Amino acid sequence: MxxxxxxxxxxxxxxxxxxxxxxxxxxxxxxxxxxxxxxxxxxxxxxxxxxxxxxxxxxxxxxxxxxxxxxxxxxxxxxxxxxxxxxxxxxxxxxxxxxxxxxxxxxxxxxxxxxxxxxxxxxxxxxxxxxxxxxxxxxxxxxxxxxxxxxxxxxxxxxxxxxxxxxxxxxxxxxxxxxxxxxxxxxxxxxxxxxxxxxxxxxxxxVGTKNSGSTNVQHEYYLVSARDRYPALKRLADANPDIFSVVFCRTKRDTQKIAEKLIEDGYNAGALHGDLSQNQRDMVMKAFRTNQIQMLVATDVAARGIDVDDVTHVINYQLPDETETYTHRSGRTGRAGKSGISMVIITKSELKKIKALERIIKQEFDEKKIPNAEEICEIQLYHLASKIKNTDVHDEVEGYLPAVMDVLEGLDREELIKKMVSVEFSRFANYYQKSQDLNQPAAHQRAYSDDTGSTRYFINVGAKDGYDWKTLKDFLRAQTGLDRDDLYKVDVKDSFSFFNTDTTHTEEILQLFSEFKMDGRFINVEVSSSPGGSGSSRDRKNKGNFSGKRRSQENKKWDKSKNGKKKGKKHSQKKHW
Missing domain, CATH: 3.40.50.300 (P-loop containing nucleotide triphosphate hydrolases)
Incomplete structure (x- = not known):
């Protein structure tokens, strides 16, 4: 070059x-x-x-x-x-x-x-x-x-x-x-x-193929019923705690309505459409650029001035009328050499549009499932653990510690961790306790889209370690010798990730990473407790990472201890715009 x-x-x-x-x-x-x-x-x-x-x-x-x-x-x-x-x-x-x-x-x-x-x-x-x-x-x-x-x-x-x-x-x-x-x-x-x-x-x-999409963008679609679009959107947000996204709607009315519902439900959201005054548009864009807004709900026209390099996801709440418009939407992520994900929420009647888009952008879409309750709870648990581990301790806390220690006296380390995590995490377990499967069966699915015969793994590296879905997949291929199609559903979070293989590779994967170290650090891989496929979890030694212990028993306790579905605001830890 x-x-x-x-x-x-x-x-x-x-x-x-x-x-x-x-x-x-x-x-x-x-x-x-x-x-x-x-x-x-x-x-x-x-x-x-x-x-x-x-x-x-x-x-x-x-x-x-x-x-x-x-x-x-x-x-x-x-x-x-x-x-x-x-x-x-x-x-x-x-x-x-x-x-x-x-x-x-x-x-x-x-x-x-x-x-x-x-x-x-x-x-x-x-x-x-x-x-x-x-x-x-x-x-x-x-x-x-x-x-x-x-x-x-x-x-x-x-x-x-x-x-x-x-x-x-x-x-x-x-x-x-x-x-x-x-x-x-x-x-x-x-x-x-x-x-x-x-x-x-x-x-x-x-650059690339004429009318093609960026190779830095992974394209996914989620098949739901029309009435479940909004619940699906919320689950995608909950399954990606560090999301920084643009959510596209077709009309100004839908844009405002979805943004208001997200704000009401406790998400950092904002609307961007043509009915806003210039001052309102400037305020929303300033909040978005400074990460005060995590989910910017926008029309295609209003979003054409967005030039932010760190957008992690583009979510197509509704597909555009013109297929070429999708290229511009997905181009809002995967910028400046970074990778990104473009998600499409569709109904069965729109499946044919996916094929048309594949022809336009010269790339295939991965069919993915809307996360279920157990998957979201697991991701949120890991996210909370990572957040606690990476939080800087302020000197001002020292003066309060003696009184706090008195209150917590008698609790051992494991019980303290359980209680601390449960205080913050219970709102998700509560909210999703009686949740239903939002996924609609497709007429033609990829072989691995059915969880039967597939195993989902947790790995304790993520975006903070310099990985995205492309580089993590390359890393796993290099270590395992598996082909590109043998590794799928690669989902990278902030400090951890998930991936799938066919169950026939499970023993090989777990054995390979049983004592795997890179740059002096243990890279821990284990079978996820969420139903990403068959296979059982193995007891593994905690090598200094919170992720070293399984949480299936804790999950069961949380599920049994909740009574009723929480309505209204559920993410009080998120800022409002």
């Missing part, structure tokens, strides 16, 4: 790149930057959201701009206000060592006269949304008749949002001699029409 120096970037840009911590270019940057620097050409670049497209067109444009002239030389059109502001901010970071280079953002919801004044003072690069840009052109507030470079970013999204006429109108005010760079995740016919009408023999680059 090339370095940024080898791409032909100047020293000012390289210094800024170093400050931002970038080390090697992404694939789209590696393919696009040298061409755009060396040639005055049009370009069509197909690459997924989150692959570094802003730098791919931003670096060449900045390097080619004549800072001695205050005339507008570059125009970047983007679909939403949020994306417009993000691109502007990134360009300013890229050009921090280039004096006299000014970048202006033009978007609705802000003072048009203030934006016009900024352009008049001299903005060599304008980043704009189509609607506001067209408005300012008609008022004579901006002159783009002499621009040299025009970028259509997220072109398919702009056209899906109905901006075709605005874009064609804006481009009609630009010179024919300019270089037009079109960046898009998919190539629907509307994007092809723009390319044919306004571009001349463009260079074409594709």
């Amino acid at each position: 090339n370095t940024f120096e080898q791409l032909g970037l100047n020293e000012a840009l390289l210094n800024a790149i170093g400050d931002m911590g970038f080390e090697t270019p992404s694939e789209v940057q590696e393919k696009a930057i040298p061409v755009l620097l060396d040639q005055d050409t049009d370009m069509v670049a197909l690459a997924q959201t989150g692959t570094g497209k802003t730098a791919a067109f931003g670096f060449p444009m900045i390097q080619k701009i004549n800072v001695q002239s205050k005339t507008t030389q570059g125009l970047i059109l983007s679909p939403t206000r949020e994306l417009c502001l993000q691109i502007t901010q990134e360009l300013k970071l890229y050009s921090k060592y280039i004096k006299k280079l000014n970048v202006a953002a033009i978007y609705g919801g802000a003072s048009i006269t203030g934006q016009a004044s900024e352009i008049k003072r001299g903005a060599q690069i304008i980043v704009a949304t189509p609607g506001r840009m067209k408005d300012m052109i008609s008022r004579g507030m901006v002159d783009i008749t002499n621009i040299e470079y025009c970028v259509l970013d997220e072109a398919d999204e702009m056209l899906n949002m109905g901006f075709y006429e605005d874009i064609t109108d804006i481009l009609s005010h630009t010179p024919k001699e300019k270089a037009t760079w079109l960046f898009s995740a998919t190539m629907p016919k509307e994007v092809s029409r723009i390319a044919k009408k306004f571009m001349t023999s463009p260079v074409e680059i594709t």
Whole structure:
């Protein structure tokens, strides 16, 4: 792979790149930057959201701009206000060592006269949304008749949002001699029409397969009845305690309703849709970026400005009407080289759409089961144990310890742990005591989707150890010698994980990891107590990890001790937004 120096970037840009911590270019940057620097050409670049497209067109444009002239030389059109502001901010970071280079953002919801004044003072690069840009052109507030470079970013999204006429109108005010760079995740016919009408023999680059999804994203679907969509959503959240997700709904009404129900049930949730004021949208996005919101429920249009690299899951509460839209949804996770998971909650009537999506993204979906009560309780128990183990002890606690010790006098270590865990954990056991199976049988299931003949394992490594579903699967394959299809249902949590194999491999797996150490640490693998498959748990020695002991007896005690299903708020430990 090339370095940024080898791409032909100047020293000012390289210094800024170093400050931002970038080390090697992404694939789209590696393919696009040298061409755009060396040639005055049009370009069509197909690459997924989150692959570094802003730098791919931003670096060449900045390097080619004549800072001695205050005339507008570059125009970047983007679909939403949020994306417009993000691109502007990134360009300013890229050009921090280039004096006299000014970048202006033009978007609705802000003072048009203030934006016009900024352009008049001299903005060599304008980043704009189509609607506001067209408005300012008609008022004579901006002159783009002499621009040299025009970028259509997220072109398919702009056209899906109905901006075709605005874009064609804006481009009609630009010179024919300019270089037009079109960046898009998919190539629907509307994007092809723009390319044919306004571009001349463009260079074409594709990252991955045309219209394909990111290889960093695992795609899963869960088959439920229509009435069970919301309970299924809650169970998926409960089975992923560290979830940081975008939940997609089709309508503004559903978005608001689902967000309100999640908040009422105690989840860190927020809504993002077109009926919110700009100030409300800004507040929600700020809360999401700072992790105050774990589940952002959004419409497709409202989510097009989301550019957050750490999203762990995308949940399709409802599938989009257009199959290409799914590519943009799933592109909100697995960004910046990280992995992610795209979940789809569907009914039987929508199964055919999964096949259509597989053809579009060139990837298969895994059919998965909505977690049952025992699985969720087990995951939450491990999560709580890990949270206790990793919590920093504050000095202020010392003064209270003598009195606390008096209260807890007479309890041995094991009994204390049981009581401490039960206090926090009982709300899940309580809530799910009488829960039903939400899964619907599919017409055609993968061989291992039936738990018969499959064993589910616990392993005491997770995201904190640098693993995701891809790298953990690679690690397990390397240690066991099993084929890719022999390891499945790999679910990585914060400090632990689960995986499945056919039961025929159980003895081999347990024997291999009986005394397995890596970097001086025991890697503990044991059969999970939740019904991920057949096989029995083996008594194993606790090697300094909370996970070393089985909890099947404790689980039974918890189940017997609960009376009745808790309604309403159940996760008081979660913050509300």
